[in-house]
Amino acid sequence: MTPPLLERRQQLLSPSYRLFYDEPLHLASGQGAWLTDVQGRRFLDAYNNVVPAGHCHPRIVAAIVAQTERLNTHTRYLHDTIVDYADALLATFPFPAQATFTCSGSEANDLAIRIARHVTGGEGLIITENAYHGVTSSTAEISPSLGKSVNLGAHVRTVRAPAAGTDFAAGVRSAIADLQRHGIRPALLVVDTIFSSDGIFSDPAGFLVPAVEAIREAGGLFLADEVQPGFGRTGTHMWGFERHGIAPDMVSMGKPMGNGYPVAGLVCQPDVIRNFGSSIRYFNTFGGNPVAMAAALATLSVIQDEHLMENAHTVGTYLRAKLARHPAILDVRGAGLFIGAELADEAIATRVVNEMRARGVLISSSGPAGNVLKIRPPLIFSHEQADILNDTTEAALDVALSDL
Amino acid sequence: MTPPLLERRQQLLSPSYRLFYDEPLHLASGQGAWLTDVQGRRFLDAYNNVVPAGHCHPRIVAAIVAQTERLNTHTRYLHDTIVDYADALLATFPFPAQATFTCSGSEANDLAIRIARHVTGGEGLIITENAYHGVTSSTAEISPSLGKSVNLGAHVRTVRAPAAGTDFAAGVRSAIADLQRHGIRPALLVVDTIFSSDGIFSDPAGFLVPAVEAIREAGGLFLADEVQPGFGRTGTHMWGFERHGIAPDMVSMGKPMGNGYPVAGLVCQPDVIRNFGSSIRYFNTFGGNPVAMAAALATLSVIQDEHLMENAHTVGTYLRAKLARHPAILDVRGAGLFIGAELADEAIATRVVNEMRARGVLISSSGPAGNVLKIRPPLIFSHEQADILNDTTEAALDVALSDL
Known part of the structure; x- marks a missing residue:
């Protein structure tokens, strides 16, 4: 019997490799701002700047x-x-x-x-x-x-x-x-x-x-x-x-x-x-x-x-304004679709990032103290996708804060 | 009017870039061991180890x-x-x-x-x-x-x-x-x-x-x-x-x-x-x-x-034996389809490489003295292609030696 993928990976690849999230994502395909895992579950990609035009344009x-x-x-x-x-x-x-x-x-x-x-x-x-x-x-x-x-x-x-x-x-x-x-x-x-x-x-x-x-x-x-x-x-x-x-x-x-x-x-x-x-x-x-x-x-x-720079400006401005309304977000910084949202500490940021992954939205955290949410979606990101991201951030923040 | 390609290249790219051959090759397509330039002329590729299975396999x-x-x-x-x-x-x-x-x-x-x-x-x-x-x-x-x-x-x-x-x-x-x-x-x-x-x-x-x-x-x-x-x-x-x-x-x-x-x-x-x-x-x-x-x-x-390693052994052995017969080649070294053919000096090697390019076969030279022909074709190289390479090497050597 073939061992599970994670075990094979740990055996065959250098121990220098790291995975995102407490529960790693096992991906199968991508289209636009959406990624799909091997179980067919869809995730909104608000992190991967490697695909400014969206996955598989x-x-x-x-x-x-x-x-x-x-x-x-x-x-x-x-x-x-x-x-x-x-x-x-x-x-x-x-x-x-x-x-x-x-x-x-x-x-x-x-x-x-x-x-x-x-x-x-x-x-x-x-x-x-x-x-x-x-x-x-x-x-x-x-x-x-x-x-x-x-x-x-x-x-x-x-x-x-x-x-x-x-x-x-x-x-x-x-x-x-x-x-x-x-x-x-x-x-x-x-x-x-x-x-x-x-x-x-x-x-x-x-x-x-x-x-x-x-x-x-x-x-x-x-x-x-x-x-x-x-x-x-x-x-x-x-x-x-x-x-x-x-x-x-x-x-x-x-x-x-x-x-x-x-x-x-x-x-x-x-x-x-x-x-x-x-x-x-x-x-x-x-x-x-x-x-x-x-x-x-x-x-x-x-x-x-496709005027993606202009879209980054419009949707980024919209998204930053929305994020800035949540009291647990201490500061919203950035320009266009490169956004940092500062939280109280690293523990909350890590909890939010993993909770958002569980709810189907992918972001990460950054900064020397690890307390800044790093939001960097494809430049094709729409207002509707910005709403999903914002709503999921709020829901994840509520969970993270109620845990403390 | 758009300036010629070489002129645009020199203007737009870093001066650190170098081109092969006295007369650079302007390529359009590739298939197997053959490359075709923009004029439709075909060249036998006996140099590019980046395509072991041949171009566009x-x-x-x-x-x-x-x-x-x-x-x-x-x-x-x-x-x-x-x-x-x-x-x-x-x-x-x-x-x-x-x-x-x-x-x-x-x-x-x-x-x-x-x-x-x-x-x-x-x-x-x-x-x-x-x-x-x-x-x-x-x-x-x-x-x-x-x-x-x-x-x-x-x-x-x-x-x-x-x-x-x-x-x-x-x-x-x-x-x-x-x-x-x-x-x-x-x-x-x-x-x-x-x-x-x-x-x-x-x-x-x-x-x-x-x-x-x-x-x-x-x-x-x-x-x-x-x-x-x-x-x-x-x-x-x-x-x-x-x-x-x-x-x-x-x-x-x-x-x-x-x-x-x-x-x-x-x-x-x-x-x-x-x-x-x-x-x-x-x-x-x-x-x-x-x-x-x-x-x-x-x-x-x-x-x-496709047993390309075995092919490299068979065709490489065949090619090295053929090359070794030419008196102007002082030594033939290498293994499989990685072959070095030592000539008297850099001037002859450079002349041979450019003369072979003019005759439609691509190789290069190497070594601290620049006097070793470097032959490194795709691993799909056939006996017939080895013959073309060997015949062209001999013809180019004759031209190079008669120049001196």
Whole structure:
């Protein structure tokens, strides 16, 4: 007799793997904002930003299928789609730039670190206190949210996240001074432009400006990590950095880029990448392959043609206003369909997340204290789905609070 | 008027991108071992190991299409295919092991470095003189083949590749001693088990045994990088390390794993991964996703059901014997369909590679001196295709030699 799936998984996969929820979800299929498990039960997906156009969007599936049937090679041959996609992608940027494609956001951020160190001659990296930027050696060293068993790099300094009342730029200046006091030249300030793992901080728009000025004055570069906020999720702009009116030296992107197909990238200002690129070649076997580019091009077209950014703004504004009415929610933050709802503590947040899963709605929690509900549905999310999410949040909160 | 593709590519993509051949190939489609360019000209692909089953293999395409239409999420939900694939993959290993899935071979090798440093408490890494193991910060530091503009890590030592007459284990012991003399504890010996970028060294089978013993005696681990030789390419075994009769602590794999779909992985002995996994979580958004696992499962099934390893052995043996007859080829090395043919110098090798491209056959060159033809066709390669390759090599050699 075959043992149950969970037991086989634990036997065959690395113990580093973790599952969501007290009662893990065993999935079979997905369509739009809905996932279906192997028992046929449906779940409203309000968490997976990897599918901005919804699960199995027909136009994106068709693009992947057509290219998979035709050709899949790599960037050492000429191919039209990578150039067409770069063209479409860079047209969404408010400044001239050049693209490099990778498989994952980790690889994009890791490449940005290589470039920054090459360009500046420095080693020092500045991040936020509970940042997450990836799982390669170099990006794990700048990802304190992975927990204390993963060491930060010796050349890494952390800054308090920009909660209300925090002078973020002052924190950056003080990190720069500390690096310099240790004889370490600052190379890079890295910021997830909506502070996804720090608890979601979006306002007031513009607070990043003096921080970026400070790192540049010290000879370092600024990387906007758009892996989570990018591609229209914040509702008013394609990229989170645009809300702040800044032009980053480098911009990384990933998760939603191919609506699930593995594809990510790094966009650099030409002055930043010129010297690195002339002396150092970069070849990523799967990065920028024809199928990945077809998936990314179709995803970007759907985001634009179906006005998903505008939908994220409308439905996000509606949803935040509804959530803000519940007295147990202490603060509702975010932009568009990237929403953080702060609760009293981690125990309540964990209880709410699991109770919502039991009631058929999927979200998660975040922040250094684990007390912020993280709500990040597909950008096709409707007002009706926002109502379901809000009603289920309220019901789960009532259960969680009555337990205490 | 739209500028030509090459010009648009140079404008829109990073200057780090490079193209194959003096006259780049502009590809449109692929089928089996054949690629077709936009003018309809056909090229015999004797280089791309990313498609062991040939371009657009119908059974693998069907598996990718079916799962893309159904669901693509990640490893924080239970899903059958990742467990089924891990089961099938680990059944090919001669020792008990556990799997972690990534997007790229770079990510797999990078994770191995993290694990080795965690497990051993050491920092020292030992590699071959012209090794290639990836493009993340940590794997680029152990990839001297990227060129002198990419620095090796301060804790990295190189060993001469095992050309005939070289005592490889003695080189490893001396690298260990040098690390220790600098107060650096050895963490990991990394070897591409067919020395792909060092010039392809496969014999005598077994020469890795004393090198692995040496690193273990010094408290370090051994990683077999199977990204290029793995999945049956060497003809007699599924994994290059098996030819040497060793059981690596960790084994990385990638390129051919999904017949073009971005998927890679790291397989570890349970004792090696236990402690890392219990304290450090590893989540790779796209790594091990349901479509990647469907692609990998179909690819492994095709390799096994169509006896591609046996074909690699038969056709590879036939091809090596034919190539060895040409007087300008100084040495023919390799195993199965991973073949190195040594020429007098880099100028001749480059000329041959470009001349063969002009005659419709795709190969490349390798080795620290750039003088080794690197021949790595899909594992479905037929005797007839081997004849075309051999005849074209001879014709190109005649042209190259008459030029001198």
